Every structure is written in structure tokens, then in C-alpha cells.
Amino acid sequence: MHAGIIFFLVILGSILFHIFTPWYWTDIASNWKGMDDTITLTFWVGGGVFVAVCLFMIYCVFKYSYKEDRKAEYKPEDKKLEKILTVATTLGVAALLAPGLIIWNQYVNVPKNSIEIDVMAWQWGWQYRLPGNDGKLGTTKVVNINDDNPFGINLDDPFGRDDVMVQSDIINLENNRPVKILLRSVDVLHNWYVPQFRAKMDAVPGVVTYYWFEPNKVGEYEVLCAEYCGVGHYAMRGGVEVQDPNSYQEWLGEQETFSDLLAKQNKEIETKKVAKNNSNIEKVIYKEEK
Amino acid sequence: MSDEYENKSGYQAQSSEALTGSAGSTPDMDYVRPAELPEQDLYHGHTFLTKWVFCQDAKVIGVQYFLTAVFTGIVGLILSWLMRLQLGFPGLAGFITAEHYYQFVTMHGMIMVVYFLTALFLGGFGNYLIPLMVGARDMVFPYVNMLSFWMFFVAVAILMASFFVPGGPTGAGWTLYPPQTILEGTPGSGMGILLMLISLALFVIGFTMGGLNYMITVLQARTRGMTLMRMPLTVWGIFTATVLAMLAFPALLVSAIMMTLDKVIGTSFFMPTILKAGEVLEYGGGSPILFQHLFWFFGHPEVYIVALPAFGIVSDLISVHARKNIFGYRMMVWAIVGIGALSFFVWAHHMYVSGMNPWFGFFFATTTLIIAVPTAMKVYNWILTLWRGNIRINTVMLWCLGFIVTFVNGGITGIFLGNVSVDVPLSDTYFVVAHFHMVMGIAPVMVIMGAVYHWFPLITGRLLNETLGKWHFWATFLGAYSIYFPMHYLGFIGVPRRYYEMYDSPYMTSAVGMNEFISLAAFLVGAAQFILIFNIIKTLKTGKPAPKNPWKANSLEWHTSTQPPEHGNFGERLPVVHRWPYDFSVPGAKDDFIPQTTPPSEVVHTKVEKT
Numbered sequence: 001m002h003a004g005i006i007f008f009l010v011i012l013g014s015i016l017f018h019i020f021t022p023w024y025w026t027d028i029a030s031n032w033k034g035m036d037d038t039i040t041l042t043f044w045v046g047g048g049v050f051v052a053v054c055l056f057m058i059y060c061v062f063k064y065s066y067k068e069d070r071k072a073e074y075k076p077e078d079k080k081l082e083k084i085l086t087v088a089t090t091l092g093v094a095a096l097l098a099p100g101l102i103i104w105n106q107y108v109n110v111p112k113n114s115i116e117i118d119v120m121a122w123q124w125g126w127q128y129r130l131p132g133n134d135g136k137l138g139t140t141k142v143v144n145i146n147d148d149n150p151f152g153i154n155l156d157d158p159f160g161r162d163d164v165m166v167q168s169d170i171i172n173l174e175n176n177r178p179v180k181i182l183l184r185s186v187d188v189l190h191n192w193y194v195p196q197f198r199a200k201m202d203a204v205p206g207v208v209t210y211y212w213f214e215p216n217k218v219g220e221y222e223v224l225c226a227e228y229c230g231v232g233h234y235a236m237r238g239g240v241e242v243q244d245p246n247s248y249q250e251w252l253g254e255q256e257t258f259s260d261l262l263a264k265q266n267k268e269i270e271t272k273k274v275a276k277n278n279s280n281i282e283k284v285i286y287k288e289e290k
Numbered sequence: 291m292s293d294e295y296e297n298k299s300g301y302q303a304q305s306s307e308a309l310t311g312s313a314g315s316t317p318d319m320d321y322v323r324p325a326e327l328p329e330q331d332l333y334h335g336h337t338f339l340t341k342w343v344f345c346q347d348a349k350v351i352g353v354q355y356f357l358t359a360v361f362t363g364i365v366g367l368i369l370s371w372l373m374r375l376q377l378g379f380p381g382l383a384g385f386i387t388a389e390h391y392y393q394f395v396t397m398h399g400m401i402m403v404v405y406f407l408t409a410l411f412l413g414g415f416g417n418y419l420i421p422l423m424v425g426a427r428d429m430v431f432p433y434v435n436m437l438s439f440w441m442f443f444v445a446v447a448i449l450m451a452s453f454f455v456p457g458g459p460t461g462a463g464w465t466l467y468p469p470q471t472i473l474e475g476t477p478g479s480g481m482g483i484l485l486m487l488i489s490l491a492l493f494v495i496g497f498t499m500g501g502l503n504y505m506i507t508v509l510q511a512r513t514r515g516m517t518l519m520r521m522p523l524t525v526w527g528i529f530t531a532t533v534l535a536m537l538a539f540p541a542l543l544v545s546a547i548m549m550t551l552d553k554v555i556g557t558s559f560f561m562p563t564i565l566k567a568g569e570v571l572e573y574g575g576g577s578p579i580l581f582q583h584l585f586w587f588f589g590h591p592e593v594y595i596v597a598l599p600a601f602g603i604v605s606d607l608i609s610v611h612a613r614k615n616i617f618g619y620r621m622m623v624w625a626i627v628g629i630g631a632l633s634f635f636v637w638a639h640h641m642y643v644s645g646m647n648p649w650f651g652f653f654f655a656t657t658t659l660i661i662a663v664p665t666a667m668k669v670y671n672w673i674l675t676l677w678r679g680n681i682r683i684n685t686v687m688l689w690c691l692g693f694i695v696t697f698v699n700g701g702i703t704g705i706f707l708g709n710v711s712v713d714v715p716l717s718d719t720y721f722v723v724a725h726f727h728m729v730m731g732i733a734p735v736m737v738i739m740g741a742v743y744h745w746f747p748l749i750t751g752r753l754l755n756e757t758l759g760k761w762h763f764w765a766t767f768l769g770a771y772s773i774y775f776p777m778h779y780l781g782f783i784g785v786p787r788r789y790y791e792m793y794d795s796p797y798m799t800s801a802v803g804m805n806e807f808i809s810l811a812a813f814l815v816g817a818a819q820f821i822l823i824f825n826i827i828k829t830l831k832t833g834k835p836a837p838k839n840p841w842k843a844n845s846l847e848w849h850t851s852t853q854p855p856e857h858g859n860f861g862e863r864l865p866v867v868h869r870w871p872y873d874f875s876v877p878g879a880k881d882d883f884i885p886q887t888t889p890p891s892e893v894v895h896t897k898v899e900k901t
Binding site (some may be wrong): 003007008010011014017021022023024025033034035036038039042046047049050053054056057060061064065066067070072073074075076077078081082085086088089090091096097100101103104105109122123139142143145146175183186187188189191193195196198199200201202203204205207209211217222224225226227228229230231232233234237283 | 298388389390391420461462463467469470473474475477562563564565566568570575576577578579612613614615617618619620621629643644645648649651652655659660662663666667669670672673676679680681682683688691694695698699702703705709710711712714716717718719764768771775776779782783784785786788789790791792795796800801808812847874875876879882897
């Protein structure tokens, strides 16, 4: 008897916990409300089945507890009942699957007007690259990456020259403009994940993966790495700042492009050469003094 | 040596005439076709070494598997305590660095899934129960069976050795995703991962030897009258799981071999061009996603390798203790077989956000949700077995009820994660951790515990203490439920898994209290297992002897010549089977059970529907 009561309290407690929980998803800040809605739908259908099955089980525990003089029913099969349950379950499952697939269809088809962002991941950090005025990102290669070319842009690719480089783990986004996140990694798996945007995808070394979303709430968000990437995984954070179009354009204008960087480097090489000459002269003097 | 082999061929030629002749029945009513093959010769060990160490008796091998698996399980349990110590009370135990934490996570996962659950269900219960339940004297290849256990033992020894090598065990996560698994930056990327891969390869080899035995024993060594559709569901579950394992483990073996080659001689099966610490490594052209496909082609059937034996065992336990036939036996059998077959078409639902071609998502979401239908049918049939039963609310039944609650809970959350676009926000969060612990951690463990209380009298001849058993159950069930039910909500917040600590992330601050609570519950659940250990020790010393067939069950393991059964199981003559094992509470019968060996002539006045 007490067993049935405890099981009942467990089920009741689960329902109450769900109603009164302070732990629930963060306020959504992207277009993926459909995901939240499908979760809610699945919660109602699935939760309903869970509660119904458990309550039926508890009912049986109360009603059919062992009595010496009672005999259980002997009925190996009930074709009709089994058929009804199969059909009902199939319909329920199909009803949950359909919205899931519809939203997935949206997820894999990126809107044409979305801005592409190259998210580059490594152990353990992020940096970002935006297309320049030509609207296209230059191609890259892992072997090109060095201090002078932090994104590994192919130097002979004309589209790469005007790319905007954000060598910071924080990226700014324009509110209400879809973004296509192009993920790449130079070493191991990573995953660029902002809980408020709901969406995520692994960054895989050797290939470029993608997903898209449309931020719709101005604010600052934390980026988490969601795919285990070694001992620094938990500390691999970044940031996103969603801005209104004006502030975004202002921010964008302040960023350095690849050609800016190349020009700066050329200057640096010049000055380095001068410095090298100077130091050679100093060495000569030093030798002579010796 | 020949004198040590006992020739039993003299016993096999029992024709139907010798067995019939009871009053009031026609002679051919009890007819069972004669045996086609002579009986197996058994090797009876005489020394301690051949009797208890290198033993060829499947029952002893089963116990050896069981105890070794339980040992690894205790190691896994201690690792989970250490993890929860860090997560609930960060910094309290200063010795747990991030490296250690990831090593604990990895070893806990691998141990629990492969070395504990798989070995326990198939090696432990499979070895002990298959020959007894199908009416065989032993497994068909007893020597290979013995080798199988010792291969497993060596695999466990190597796994445990990796705790003591320089750099420690691997900390790559139990999925061992390359490239990080074999690169610096992951703990144990030197010796640790090598030992893990070697241990896994040995496990697969050892398991293949055992698996051949389970399959062929079920197919070829059933006693007369034991048709496939008269087998207990336990045997169906273990048999189907073994078939899955034989098809799935090779994928693990090849991925382990390829990764070893990548690690040791620098091939690039899974390694693309990699830039590390400013230098390009000497790898190129490999595919990390290929490994994930291979791993989950093994990894998803692996879930069912654990679940199907649990399904089978719990069906038998519920039926025996509800004193009622299992509802819809044929549906249950086909559901087990169907789930097993479908489980090979769903693997990439672990990879929706892995970067594989996203169009795969449509296919794998559909197959995954299809598999929910036969699974749901099994759940309905369990509760319909309880319905109008005569349920003994004893410890065994409590574990079964606990299984139903946790399994349905975990199954429902599986529908969230299988439904591709719902998986996107939830994958890689604590929702996943909560889901798979509920459905393939807690639920199978509930069945294991129920099975231990159920078959303990068969194995040792003594009944476990019921009061202690109930305390053990409630502490474990309530504790485990309060660990994993709230944990789903951490996943909703978006807390990622495999985080050593959260720092001060805004979402996490609200969850600090919950993490402390979960950790306390985890300590309690772990400690509660000592009730069982105490109960076992106490029972072995002073427990009351069990009467023969204490639960009044029908299946053959309770109808052996002695209890516990001796080597050879059934004494002089193998049993002959006349019915399915679920004839409980048959109208018109004297007792509320009719053992499988009872010939129809003895129960002519009953209304037996299915035999």
C-alpha cells in the first residue's frame, strides 16, 4: 500500500516541480521560437503519456495487490487492444515528428539575405571574420595561418582582401538580420553556442559547417563551447553583442580589414629592416669595442 | 583425460512413449519430438583451478563476469562521486583539477556502458541464465566461453592499469572523438588512450567468443519442446542483444584499430590538417566525422545491447510476481526483434549537430521516432500485465515498478532528443546527460537489482532480507530520481555538459543550489548500494535457506535437479518442455502456476490458451 502512495507522490512531485520550477529556458533572442514550441508540444504529449502510464501502474498496485484467495486474469493476448494502442502511438509520434521536421527544413535552408560570418575556433578561443564591401568571404587554408595572416586567407583570392577581421572573442551582430555562421576549426571539434539563440553546430577541422539564425533582441550574450575540446573546454567562452543597425554600422566601420593589416605589416617590415640594420651596426660597434 | 568426460549420449533417446501414459489422457497428447543429436560431453574440473578459476561451467563463468563487472561498476560509482563533488561544491576538493575531472568523466562513462552494463547483462546474466532457461547442460563451446571471461578480465586489468601510467587515463570523453583524443591538450593523450584502445579491442575479441556461445546455444541447444516461441523473454532479450553486439562491436574494433594507427604510426584516418601551438602537424586528409559515424554505428546498438536484456528480464520478473501471464507475448518478441533491427538505422541521431550533411537529419529523425512505437508497445504490455494481476509487492516487484517509471521518463525525453530540431537547443547540454542516465543508467540498474533479488536464491540457495531490500530500493529509486529528474531543467537553461566549472555564467547562478542538491542525492544513492552488499554478506552467513522454486515460477531454471543447480544443470535427464513459461493463474489449475515441464495430460481440466 505504502509503495503505491510513494510512487504517486513521486509523480505528483514531478508535475509540481515542472509547474513551479525556477529553472527553465533563458528568454529566447532569435527566430527559433518554433523549437521552443515543439519542445512545449512534446512536453504536453510526452508528459501526458508519462503521467498516464504511471498513474495506471499505481492504480494496478492499489487495486491488484496480492490476496491469497484471488486469481489473476488469464488472457495471453488481446489483438484488438494491441492494435488500438499501436495505431494511437503511431499517430502521436507522427504528430510530434511533423513539426520537428518542418523546423529542421527551415534550419538547413539559409535565407538569401543573410550575412556570412566566419567563426574560427582553436584550443581555446574564437575569432571572427566578416565579408567586406564585395559581400564575399575570401577562401582560407589552415597552412596559411601565421602571425601575419591570422585567418589563413589565401593571398591570391581577390575576395579576401577586404574581409573584416575581428581578432577578439566578441562579435557584434545586427538586430533582425539573419546571419549564416560558417564554422571552422584549426585543431579539434568545437561548437559555437549561445543558449539564447537556441541554435548550435559543431566546428570540425577540415570542413566548413554552417547554421543560421536571426537575432531579434538587442543585448549582450555569452558564447559557450558546446563540444568537448580538451582540458580548456569549460573556459572557452566568447561573447555576442546584438546591436541596432546604426550602432552596428558604426562598430563595423571601426574594424580592421585584411588589406589594412597587410599594409600595416609592410610598414612593420620596413621598420624591422631599419631596426635590423641598426642592430647590425650596434653589433659591429660592440665587436669593435671588444 | 578421456575418463573426465562423461558420456551422456545414453540418455538422449527418450521417445515419447516413455514419457506418456498418465491416466486420463491420450498417448500422443504429451508427444514431444525426439532429440536429434546426442547430448554434449561436459568437462568436469577436479582441481580448484579448473573448478573455480579456469572453469568451463557457464554458471561459474556468469558469476565471474558478474563480480568483475560489479568491481568495475564500483570504480565507476566512485568516479561519479568525485565528479559530483566538483560540480556541486567546486573547489572543495582541491585535488580535482580540470584534467582529473575530465579523466573521471571519461572513465566513468566507458566503464559504466561497456565494462559494467554490457558485461553484466550479457556475460553475467547471459551465461548464468541462457543454458538453464533453454534447458541445456551448458553453453555449446564451454572452453571458448572460459577464454571469453579471461579475455574480459585482461581487458579490465589493462583499463584499470591506465589509471597508473604517466599522464593518467584518457580524458577524451567516453566517445573518444578525434582529433582531440590523441592530441596534447586532452588529458591522457599518451599512454592513457593507447591502453583504452587496447582494452576495448580485447573486450570486443573476448565478447565475440562469448557472443558466439550465447547465439548458438539459443539456436542449437534448446531442449526438446523448447520452441523459439516458448522461450522466456529474458532469453529473447539477451539473444537479440547478442546478435546486435556481434554486428555492432566490429565497428568499434575497426575504429579503435584505426585510431591506434593514427596515434602510433601517424596515419590520418581521422586526422585532417591541424594547426597546433603555431605549428602544422604531420596529419592531413582524414575525417573526424568518419569516426563519429563508426562510433555511433556501434554506439547506438550498444544502447539496445544494454536495454534489450533489461526488457526481457523485467518482463519475466513482472509476470512471475504479478502471478499473471505476460501480456501479448508475441508482440513482445517481435518488439524486441524489431527494436534490434531498427537500432542499426538510427545512429546519426547522436550527430544532428556534428557537422554531417544536415539533410541526414530528416532520415534519422524519422527512423528514431519509428523506434518509439515498438518501445511504447512494450511499456503498455508491462502495465497491462499488472492489470488484473495478483501483484506481490515485494522487493523484486518494487524494482520492476521503479524500472517502469524511470524507463518511461527516459523514453519520453528520448523523443525530445530524437526529434531533430528539438535536439538542436538541447544537445550537448545536461538534458542529454539526464536523459541517457535515466533511460540506460538507472532503468537497467533497476532491472539488475530486481534480477539480483529474484535469482539470488537460485544462485546461492538463500533468500535476501526483504526489509533491507526495501530500504535499498527506496533509497536508490528516490535518490536516483531526484538526481536526474531536475537535471533535465539544467539542460533547458542551456548548461553545457562536460564543463569542469561554470564560472559565473548568468544562467548558471540560478542552478548552483540545484547542483548541490544533485550532488548530495548522488552521494546518498551511491552509499545506499552498501545496503545490498551488507544484505548479501548477512544472507550468505545467516540468511534463511530458500525453498525450492521460492517464487513459484515456471521457467526451467527453477526446475533443476538441485538448487543451486550443479554442473550439467538438470541431473540425469534433460527436461522436456510442453508450454510457454507464463502459465500463471490458469483457470481450472490447482496451483496458480504450471511449470514449463508439466505435460498437458496432468492439466487436462484447465483452459490453457497458449502453449
